Amino acid sequence: MFVPNGLARAAVRFKPAAFVGTFVALAMAAAIVSACGILLETGLRAFVPPQRYAHAAVVAAADQRAHWITGHGEDREDDSTPVPDTARLDDSLVAKAASVPGARTAVADVTFPIQLRKSALTAHGWGSTAFTGEQPTAGRAPRTGEVVLTEGAADVGDRIALTTADGPRDFRVSGITASAGRPPTAWFTDSEAVRLSGRPGRIDAIAVLPEQGVSAAELKSQVAHALGDRAQVYTGDDRGAAEDTSLAEAKELLVALGGSFGGVAAMVAVFTAAGTVALSVGQRAREFALLRAIGATPRQIRRTIATETLLVAPLAGALGCLPGIALARWWFGQLKDRGAVPQEVTLSVSGIPLLSAVGAVLLTALLAGYTAARRPARIKPGRALAEVSVERLRVGWIRTPLGIAATVGGFVCAGLATSLSGEDAANAALGIVFLFMLAVALLGPLVARACAALFGLPLRGAGAPASLAAANSRTNARRLASAITPIVLAMAFSCTLVFMHTSEERAISSQQQAGIVADHIVTSPAGLAPDAVDRAARTPGVTAAVGLLRTSVLVPASGSLESVSAQGVTGSPHALALVQDLDVRTGAVSLQPGQVALDATLADTTHVRVGDRLPLRLPDGTKAEPTVVATYGRGLGLSQVTLSRSDLAAHVTSAFDTEVWTRGGTAEALTPLGTVLDAGDYTAARSLDRELNAWANTVMAAVLGGFAAVAAVNTLVMTVLDRRRELATLRLVGTTRRQTLRMIRWEALLVTLTGIGLGTAIALATLVPMMKGLTGEAPYIPPLLYASFAATILALGMTATALPARAALRTRRNAG
Numbered sequence: 001m002f003v004p005n006g007l008a009r010a011a012v013r014f015k016p017a018a019f020v021g022t023f024v025a026l027a028m029a030a031a032i033v034s035a036c037g038i039l040l041e042t043g044l045r046a047f048v049p050p051q052r053y054a055h056a057a058v059v060a061a062a063d064q065r066a067h068w069i070t071g072h073g074e075d076r077e078d079d080s081t082p083v084p085d086t087a088r089l090d091d092s093l094v095a096k097a098a099s100v101p102g103a104r105t106a107v108a109d110v111t112f113p114i115q116l117r118k119s120a121l122t123a124h125g126w127g128s129t130a131f132t133g134e135q136p137t138a139g140r141a142p143r144t145g146e147v148v149l150t151e152g153a154a155d156v157g158d159r160i161a162l163t164t165a166d167g168p169r170d171f172r173v174s175g176i177t178a179s180a181g182r183p184p185t186a187w188f189t190d191s192e193a194v195r196l197s198g199r200p201g202r203i204d205a206i207a208v209l210p211e212q213g214v215s216a217a218e219l220k221s222q223v224a225h226a227l228g229d230r231a232q233v234y235t236g237d238d239r240g241a242a243e244d245t246s247l248a249e250a251k252e253l254l255v256a257l258g259g260s261f262g263g264v265a266a267m268v269a270v271f272t273a274a275g276t277v278a279l280s281v282g283q284r285a286r287e288f289a290l291l292r293a294i295g296a297t298p299r300q301i302r303r304t305i306a307t308e309t310l311l312v313a314p315l316a317g318a319l320g321c322l323p324g325i326a327l328a329r330w331w332f333g334q335l336k337d338r339g340a341v342p343q344e345v346t347l348s349v350s351g352i353p354l355l356s357a358v359g360a361v362l363l364t365a366l367l368a369g370y371t372a373a374r375r376p377a378r379i380k381p382g383r384a385l386a387e388v389s390v391e392r393l394r395v396g397w398i399r400t401p402l403g404i405a406a407t408v409g410g411f412v413c414a415g416l417a418t419s420l421s422g423e424d425a426a427n428a429a430l431g432i433v434f435l436f437m438l439a440v441a442l443l444g445p446l447v448a449r450a451c452a453a454l455f456g457l458p459l460r461g462a463g464a465p466a467s468l469a470a471a472n473s474r475t476n477a478r479r480l481a482s483a484i485t486p487i488v489l490a491m492a493f494s495c496t497l498v499f500m501h502t503s504e505e506r507a508i509s510s511q512q513q514a515g516i517v518a519d520h521i522v523t524s525p526a527g528l529a530p531d532a533v534d535r536a537a538r539t540p541g542v543t544a545a546v547g548l549l550r551t552s553v554l555v556p557a558s559g560s561l562e563s564v565s566a567q568g569v570t571g572s573p574h575a576l577a578l579v580q581d582l583d584v585r586t587g588a589v590s591l592q593p594g595q596v597a598l599d600a601t602l603a604d605t606t607h608v609r610v611g612d613r614l615p616l617r618l619p620d621g622t623k624a625e626p627t628v629v630a631t632y633g634r635g636l637g638l639s640q641v642t643l644s645r646s647d648l649a650a651h652v653t654s655a656f657d658t659e660v661w662t663r664g665g666t667a668e669a670l671t672p673l674g675t676v677l678d679a680g681d682y683t684a685a686r687s688l689d690r691e692l693n694a695w696a697n698t699v700m701a702a703v704l705g706g707f708a709a710v711a712a713v714n715t716l717v718m719t720v721l722d723r724r725r726e727l728a729t730l731r732l733v734g735t736t737r738r739q740t741l742r743m744i745r746w747e748a749l750l751v752t753l754t755g756i757g758l759g760t761a762i763a764l765a766t767l768v769p770m771m772k773g774l775t776g777e778a779p780y781i782p783p784l785l786y787a788s789f790a791a792t793i794l795a796l797g798m799t800a801t802a803l804p805a806r807a808a809l810r811t812r813r814n815a816g
Contacts, residue, residue: 039331041348042347053239061204068560081563083554085552087245091201094107106209110197111124115163119184148173217235244344272485305370313364317360331699414769436492483712486712488758491789492766494701498697503778522536547569549656553641554616566641569643569644582633598630600635600776622651716804731809752798753794764779
């Protein structure tokens with residue numbers, strides 16, 4: 001009577017080498033899954049401790065997400081996206097909040113930039129000192145026409161000129177406060193602060209202070225009831241979300257990385273680990289056949305495999321979580337260093353993602369083991385012994401139809417993507433890589449045999465080792481497929497993610513080179529003075545001057561709101577044409593309020609033409625429907641949306657122009673306005689989103705490609721070490737050690753070249769329609785970068801086969 005549990009323990013104890021590859025694959029899968037799970041949990045739990053609102057019991061602020069609602073009734077869907085700037089409240093809500101039971105007072109809070117002698121200051125209303133605690137160290141609180149400054153900027157009684165986005169104004173300094181480590185700050189009366197902010201009737205938040213004995217929870221309930229859906233009400237640590245609006249974007253980024261990319265990475269990791277487990281079980285088919293021949297039942301075989309999995313998978317998963325935590329910490333730290341996540345947010349590491357990772361690899365190992373053991377456990381003992389001697393390529397009645405369906409689906413998605421544009425094409429193209437990868441996995445043995453036959457033809461004339469390598473590849477298609485699949489994964493994902501970025505950067509660069517026809521571009525970190533455009537236009541030699549207010553707006557695309565770059569122009573269309581060649585395709589650019597010109601690809605994505613109204617959301621989430629008057633071809637390099645500055649100024653935190661573009665003049669004459677750059681040295685300011693996307697693509701390519709590459713090495717080592725008996729037989733029949741190693745090298749070359757070829761084909765099938773939709777151009781693949789990818793995979797493949805082969809031959813020689 002067999003004792004399967006004891007047999008499993010004996011197998012793990014006395015033949016640990018048979019389980020090393022499985023252990024490594026499962027540990028790597030756990031590392032990927034746990035790292036992404038930690039980022040996802042951090043995104044869901046992230047908060048910023050309140051600082052400015054630390055002493056305000058209740059804070060009401062606008063919803064910092066713009067909502068796009070589609071469908072009706074049960075089909076109604078609400079897709080939300082963080083607003084590019086800050087959503088604000090109507091100041092009429094202050095009185096409502098102040099009138100609720102338990103409220104001592106309600107204070108309207110506004111924050112906006114101003115300039116003092118070209119230095120940037122942050123401005124507030126004096127009423128906010130009720131919860132921030134500032135008090136004058138000299139002088140008194142401001143009245144209309146007066147200002148309180150932090151010490152060092154001026155003295156009490158001085159008259160100073162402060163510059164807002166609407167122009168300079170004179171104020172009398174009524175008081176001075178201690179700096180206390182805060183940046184230079186100015187306070188006005190509450191009503192004057194709202195007017196000076198450039199957003200009349202709009203405020204950033206409402207701070208509600210309670211009466212004695214009223215709890216924050218009670219007051220929050222009253223305020224929420226009074227304001228309804230016109231504001232979101234916060235207490236405790238949640239007040240930090242009202243204070244730092246970048247938290248919403250950071251949470252969305254972390255959830256996207258941990259959820260969306262995490263789902264892809266987890267699928268790849270689990271899929272690869274499952275293939276390794278299946279390979280490990282398949283390599284022991286001889287053992288299972290012998291067990292069946294001496295009386296083991298199918299149920300005992302399955303229980304043995306399950307017990308082996310339970311012995312290996314939990315430990316592999318637990319150990320894999322350690323590098324997973326390290327990967328998550330590094331990734332999170334990089335995001336904070338790049339400004340994508342506020343410094344106050346901390347990484348959340350709990351047992352939930354770690355247990356999920358261990359459970360995922362355990363379930364993967366069990367399912368893969370059971371699937372691989374189905375046939376060895378079911379077939380008759382005699383037939384089992386016969387099949388382990390010579391591989392028979394059987395057509396799976398489940399795998400093959402599914403693989404064919406995935407292949408057809410990939411071609412359908414490729415055809416669909418070529419007929420679409422913009423984000424629609426990109427979304428359709430993403431399905432291509434997954435469908436073709438699934439097809440390679442399901443049809444692996446058939447694909448491997450076909451590739452072995454194709455690439456094996458030239459090997460037949462390259463000598464006995466090469467001919468033997470070709471024959472081995474044809475007759476051991478399953479072994480070949482298990483080695484090819486992770487190589488295809490590494491090449492396809494790395495090429496797709498990296499070359500998507502290089503293609504976009506090349507398109508942006510070429511559009512900038514053709515579209516920037518200005519001679520000089522003036523910039524300033526604090527923003528340019530309101531009269532900078534007029535002063536630039538009066539500069540000797542300048543024939544055209546245009547001011548640009550750079551920001552982002554939200555447009556509907558593919559059923560959701562998408563953030564796109566926008567520029568608000570100060571100047572005439574004629575002057576804009578002299579400094580920017582937008583490559584107008586249809587219509588004519590007009591800078592009248594209520595009109596918009598946009599990139600032609602974006603127009604296709606949003607399904608609008610000249611004369612249509614474009615429903616968009618301004619930087620603060622305000623709805624607008626400007627009329628489309630023109631489309632142009634260089635939106636990626638310059639700006640995807642062009643509006644009049646007056647349409648944007650009241651909807652951004654800082655309404656100071658970002659840049660002034662001039663035609664003619666000299667750098668020396670323009671220097672008093674700010675930092676002057678020549679057109680050849682200027683690169684349009686890249687948005688944080690674009691920088692993050694580029695960096696994220698590189699990291700994702702490194703994570704997925706690196707994981708798949710290690711998995712490929714692991715699989716190749718497993719396949720070579722499993723062939724000790726075959727290599728020994730070759731040596732017994734007279735094959736020299738050198739000939740055997742040459743045969744192994746030819747097989748490795750065939751495997752890696754096949755994987756590189758298939759991975760490249762899948763990447764091209766994905767990139768071509770994707771780039772056509774996003775940039776209107778073919779993908780750009782830097783030859784040296786592609787060669788480095790291919791060379792790395794080739795070197796890994798050759799090394800991963802040569803070293804274990806040498807070790808196996810050395811072991812046999814010593815044993816002899």
